[in-house]
Amino acid sequence: GPIFSDFFRSTGGEEQEKTTKELLEALKIIEEQALGDKKFFGGNAINLVDISYGMIACLFKIMEEVIGVDVLEPNTLPRLCQWAQNFMEVPVIKENIPERHKVLAYLRHIRQKLLLEHLNK
Numbered sequence: 001g002p003i004f005s006d007f008f009r010s011t012g013g014e015e016q017e018k019t020t021k022e023l024l025e026a027l028k029i030i031e032e033q034a035l036g037d038k039k040f041f042g043g044n045a046i047n048l049v050d051i052s053y054g055m056i057a058c059l060f061k062i063m064e065e066v067i068g069v070d071v072l073e074p075n076t077l078p079r080l081c082q083w084a085q086n087f088m089e090v091p092v093i094k095e096n097i098p099e100r101h102k103v104l105a106y107l108r109h110i111r112q113k114l115l116l117e118h119l120n121k
Contacts, residue, residue, distance in 0.1 A: 004055070007071075008063060008111070011118045016069065024071050027056075031080040039086055046090055050083075057084040058097055059107070066107045 003019075003026050010019040034041055034049065041049035056072070061084075064070055074081045087093060 004063075008067065008107075009114055010067075011115055016067075020069055020071060024076065027071065027077055027080060031077055035079055035083055037079070040083065046087065046093075050087060054087060054093070056080070057087040057093075059103060060084075062100065062103050062107055065104065066111050 003023050007019045007023045010016040030053070038044075040046050041053065060072055064072065071077075072081060072084065088097065
C-alpha cells in the first residue's frame with residue numbers, strides 16, 4: 001500500500017526516519033493482530049492474505065538494501081521475519097520468485113529516478 005511506496009520514495013533525513021517509523025508501526029500491527037503465533041496468516045497453510053503480503057517476503061529485503069535501511073529485522077519483528085522465511089520456502093512460491101539480482105537492478109533503477117526527480121524539484 002501507500003506506506004510501502006512512501007518508504008521507497010523517501011529520500012533521506014527526516015522524511016526517511018518518518019516513513020521508516022510509520023512502516024515499522026504498521027508491520028508491528030500486522031504481526032500482532034493478523035499473524036499472531038500462526039505459521040502463516042491462514043494457519044498452517046498459505047492463503048490469500050499470505051499471497052497479498054508476499055511482497056514483504058519477496059521484495060522487501062531487497063528494497064531495504066536499495067534504500068540502506070533495515071526494518072524487517074528478527075529483533076524488532078521476529079514472527080514476521082519467520083513468516084517471510086516460511087513463505088519463501090513454500091515450493092510454489094520458491095519456484096516463482098524472480099531472480100534476486102534482476103529485482104535489485106530494477107529497484108535500484110527506479111530509486112535512482114526518484115532521487116533525481118527529488119533533486120530537480
